[in-house]
Amino acid sequence: MNLSERIKMAREYVGLDQKGLAEKVGISQQMVSRLETGKADGSSHLIRIAQVCRVNPFWLYDESYEMVDEKSLTEEEQRHLQLFREASPKTRRAVENVYEIEKQDISPGQTRTNNNGPQERAA
Template sequence: MNLSDRIKMARKKAGLTQSQLAESVGIAQTAISQLESGKTLRSSYLVQISRACGVNSTWLVSGEGEMLAPEDVTTYFSSELEEILRGEHEDDAALNAALRDRIEELRSASRYAPSNSLLTEEIPYLIELDDSQDPSKTVVEISVKVHLDLNTEILSKQGVLPEYVVAVAISGNSMAPVLQDGGTVVAHLRETQVVDGRMYVIDHGGQIRVKALYRLPGGGIRMKSYNTYEHPDETYSVREMEESRIRIMGRVFWGASFY
């Protein structure tokens, strides 16, 4: 994860817009925008940015350590409990009950923990659009309007960057019961080398398909559906792939209905 990714993650963790963060730090909004886009690779305001976002400055600057320092977790925890202690309660039993309830809420609210499991990234969907050159055909494009909010921990564990990730809505029953109609999968666009048995997103002549792939001698592929009764295997040589405009777009690493 590079500096631009960490700044964006920290800002979202704090619930701030770029303008709000810039105002807190005392710099222009364009400075934050350039940092998050990677156009600017360093800044003398990184410590101030970390303080404004409430994250570990060492993590923000270098990527080392946890996003939220242990002492910050303790501060959050202590301040919440002190507020309850200052409140009015009928008796000790009521106070203890209030403390137990709040402790449980804090444990489950992972935004207070270094795991950052409530942080999300906007992942764009792949969609089929009418071909401007031939209305009878479609082309596969990345949507600029529709996105999936995906947990950043999923991306981190897979070692992928959000800019190389897309979501795909499942249509039909060809991959049932593993993938159900209406479900969603997420794929990494930089992984197009076929590993036998893994699932991939495919642009098949302007149609989005999700299939398990197997290599064939000579560079061809075999597409496998899990619902083999209705959807038998399909095989394509390299030449047939070119003629059918088959393009492997990326490996599926997450799905709403099966992982």
């Protein structure tokens, strides 16, 4: 996997489209597109992209590093990661399926009513 593919993967990891990443990094959507297609040198933006996408900046440069530095995860994220690692393959698939259903059920900016009453708003 090359740098441009890792930038795209990092963006998708946090659920951002190109425009969303551009706004958070402080660059144009066209620049994000050029970075993801390998048509631009993004070295001056990689640290900020890593921060926004919550990935290990070393991974952007070299995929031999871990994508996510576990020390940067919240306690809850660390707990979820540990539970996922300990889960059986069947349970992992079930979790992934629930996530995919949830992702399709509510898109950014959309509001839905939770069965318990309060509303959720997608980021």
